[in-house]
Amino acid sequence: MKTLFRNSLPAxxxxxxxxxxxxxxxxxxxxxxxxxxxxxxxxxASETVDVKxxxxxxxxxxxxxVSKDPDDAEIRELIKGVKGIYVKSFTFExxxxxxxxxxxxxxxxxxGGAWSKIIGVTSKKDGDNVEVYLNTAGDQINGLAVLSxxxxxxxxxxxxGPINLEKLVxxxxxxxxxxxxxxxxxxxxxxxxP
Amino acid sequence: MKPKLVIIPIACVLLFGxxxxxxxxxxxxxxxxxxxxxxxxxxxxxxxxxxxxxGMKAAKTAARIRGGEYKRLAEAGxxxxxxxxxxxxxxxxxIASFKASMKNALSETWSPLVQTLAPKNEEQNxxxxxxxxxxxxxxxxxxxxxEATVVEATVAPQILAQLMKDPNEIGKALTxxxxxxx
Numbered sequence: 105m106k107t108l109f110r111n112s113l114p115a116x117x118x119x120x121x122x123x124x125x126x127x128x129x130x131x132x133x134x135x136x137x138x139x140x141x142x143x144x145x146x147x148x149a150s151e152t153v154d155v156k157x158x159x160x161x162x163x164x165x166x167x168x169x170v171s172k173d174p175d176d177a178e179i180r181e182l183i184k185g186v187k188g189i190y191v192k193s194f195t196f197e198x199x200x201x202x203x204x205x206x207x208x209x210x211x212x213x214x215x216g217g218a219w220s221k222i223i224g225v226t227s228k229k230d231g232d233n234v235e236v237y238l239n240t241a242g243d244q245i246n247g248l249a250v251l252s253x254x255x256x257x258x259x260x261x262x263x264x265g266p267i268n269l270e271k272l273v274x275x276x277x278x279x280x281x282x283x284x285x286x287x288x289x290x291x292x293x294x295x296x297x298p
Numbered sequence: 299m300k301p302k303l304v305i306i307p308i309a310c311v312l313l314f315g316x317x318x319x320x321x322x323x324x325x326x327x328x329x330x331x332x333x334x335x336x337x338x339x340x341x342x343x344x345x346x347x348x349x350x351x352x353g354m355k356a357a358k359t360a361a362r363i364r365g366g367e368y369k370r371l372a373e374a375g376x377x378x379x380x381x382x383x384x385x386x387x388x389x390x391x392x393i394a395s396f397k398a399s400m401k402n403a404l405s406e407t408w409s410p411l412v413q414t415l416a417p418k419n420e421e422q423n424x425x426x427x428x429x430x431x432x433x434x435x436x437x438x439x440x441x442x443x444x445e446a447t448v449v450e451a452t453v454a455p456q457i458l459a460q461l462m463k464d465p466n467e468i469g470k471a472l473t474x475x476x477x478x479x480x
Contacts, residue, residue, distance in 0.1 A: 147394055152414065156412075160409075164455055279465065
């Protein structure tokens with residue numbers, strides 16, 4: 105019996121490791137939103153931007169920011185562990201050219217589960233609405249989603265991987281992430297010793 | 299000895315076969331996209347590269363991306379270009395159909411990286427990427443109301459990494475790179 109257990113131990117270890125790796129992948133995958141259904145909006149939009157930087161491309165890119173250049177080091181740190189950046193942005197000539205159902209097709213994926221809203225900015229004057237959601241499991245961040253809903257523009261940004269708000273702000277204007285006019289992250293207040 | 303005698307010819311056949319299929323697939327996809335444009339818009343491409351047109355202005359974008367003095371982005375001799383000049387690119391509101399026909403023309407090995415559409419101005423940009431050994435093959439399709447360009451170029455991974463910092467600029471930079479004199 106002992107021999108059988110000893111012989112099976114490597115196989116059991118490999119199985120447990122594979123299972124653990126699979127669960128990590130599944131968790132990371134759950135931070136990937138289904139946004140291809142929005143493609144039909146391209147028929148009505150005056151401008152459409154669609155960016156897909158998948159895990160393979162992101163890993164390949166990260167590997168080549170190796171120089172001592174401080175810019176490269178900053179980018180390397182920014183995209184470390186990022187498994188994908190997906191952006192869809194639609195600009196319309198007139199208001200009301202996209203429906204609440206189209207927004208809800210994305211929003212419904214963000215309700216409950218591992219997603220929680222961390223920022224919601226609404227401008228009554230302009231009708232602009234920006235919401236930022238984080239996908240977490242315990243202390244680990246698995247992904248982030250930004251919905252920018254304006255009367256003539258609808259943008260969805262989905263970043264899969266360990267990304268926080270500070271990194272998102274730094275990524276604006278790079279890797280296809282548009283400028284989102286997010287409020288600056290609150291500075292961390294250090295507790296003073298009494 | 300016998301197994302070796304059998305294995306060597308098989309290996310040669312496989313090696314030769316795969317290199318031929320990769321080569322033909324490359325050619326097919328570039329030509330297939332050019333044909334898709336010709337069929338959809340009823341236009342005809344020109345193979346003569348209009349190298350004189352670009353000049354210094356074009357070189358600046360590529361130089362900015364490379365962060366200094368202008369250097370080629372594409373591997374030497376790898377760029378293929380098809381121009382469509384002074385022709386009418388009117389999709390009659392069917393840009394989505396064109397997008398679909400182009401997607402059908404390409405093999406599944408290509409990953410879409412960036413797509414931008416502005417139907418009112420008949421402007422479309424598509425960038426597809428696929429691995430090519432140690433390098434990457436990048437296919438850039440740019441269509442405007444009266445002209446279009448299709449560029450396929452082999453790019454080193456380091457260059458692609460730099461280009462990916464601003465994916466919207468990849469198409470412009472590679473097209474300019476492929477159409478200017480060194």
